[in-house]
Amino acid sequence: MSAGGSTRAILAALGANAGIAVAKFVGFLVTGSSSMLAESVHSVADTSNQGLLLLGQKTSQRKANKDHPFGYGRDRYFYSFVVALLLFTLGSVFALYEGIHKVAEPEKLSSPLVAVVILVVAVALESYSFYTAIKESRAIKGDVSWWGFIRQSRTPELPVVLLEDAGALLGLVLALLGVGLTVITGDPVFDGIGTLSIGILLGVIAIILIIEMKSLLIGEGATPDELAKIEDELATGKVERIIHLRTQYLGPEELLVAAKIALRPGLPMEDVARAIDDAEARVRKAVPSARLIYLEPDLYRTTVRTP
Known part of the structure; x- marks a missing residue:
């Protein structure tokens, strides 16, 4: 997949979160709501995160050189991992700290209606960003579930934006509940509870992203569907069998394939090369991301042990 779809999703999220962050900060200054403050910091973190994702896409396009012969494709994984860390530290930890403080020392809200209006507008903007991420993801998701897509996708930006936007929408609902219950009951402790809930939500999302991005960063192989296609295309023609096969994504759009294959005995050198x-050619046609392919011809021996 080209980076175009993920870039559109990132830009939509960047624009939405930048506007939402400003509105939420104004709401916090007017109302003093800790839920609004937590959501403001959350939106600032999300805006920064989208900037980092765009930076990762830019730096990953650098050409391969002597020090990095396989290029810089994993820059997109690195910056996505940094995004997950920022979401945890700047978003979750801050919200938890602020929530604990507000529960221990509740403060009365002023002009809560302002907070409600801003949060409703934020829900609309965040919904647009979430819709864009879903639309762009459907093009590559296939038949797998959304959870399966997040777990299996080798394009890091879309799962990151999807989870960020989902978390943002749920966080806005929690903030609305916190402010709403505070207005209804007159007890500001609910605002602090809403803030704590936002912190827990962001922490769960951040941990999921940290685990997934770490796995991509250290190197994941082809998906089961891609692996099956590679095996089918390799083990045909003059190739009798695959002795062993290894794959690894060097970047979201560049798959390394290395295999030892058994050819028919007695083939002339020209036929081996052909x-x-x-x-x-068959593998590249079936799996376009398989750009680097190294095949070692050999004779199959039953005593050979695969590494």
Whole structure:
């Protein structure tokens, strides 16, 4: 997949979160709501995160060199991992701290209606961003579930934006509940509870992203569907069998394929070279992201142990 779809989702989220952050800060200054403050910091963190995702896309396009012969594709994984860390530290930890403080020392809200109006507007803007992320993700999701897409996707930005936007929408609902219950009951402790809930929500999302981005950063192989296609395309023609096969994503759009293949005995050197070229062409056609393919011809021996 090209980076175009993920870029559109990032830009939509960036614009929405920047506007929401300003509105929420104004709401906090007017009302003094800790839920509004937590949501303001959350939106600032999200805006910064989208900037980092765009930076990762930019730096990953640098050409390969002597020090980095496989290029810089994993920059997108690195910056996505940084985004997950920021969401945890700047979003979750701050909200938890502020929530504990407000529960221990509740403060009366002023002009809570202002907070409600701003939060409702924020829900509309965040919904647009979430819709854009869903639309762009559907193009590559296939038949897998949304959870499966987040777990299996080798394009890091879309899962990050999807989870961020989902968390933002749920966080806004929690903030509305906190402010609303405070107005209805007259007890500002509910505002602090709403803030705590936002912190827990962001923490759960951040941990999920940290686990997934770490896995991509240290190197994940082809998806089960891609692996099956590669095996089918390799083990045809003059290739008798695959002795062993290894794959690894060097970036979201660049898959490394390395395999030892058994060819028919007695093939002339020209036929061996042609068989390898044909196998590479078949694999690239079936899995376009398989850009780097290294095939080692060999004779199959039953005593050979695969590493």
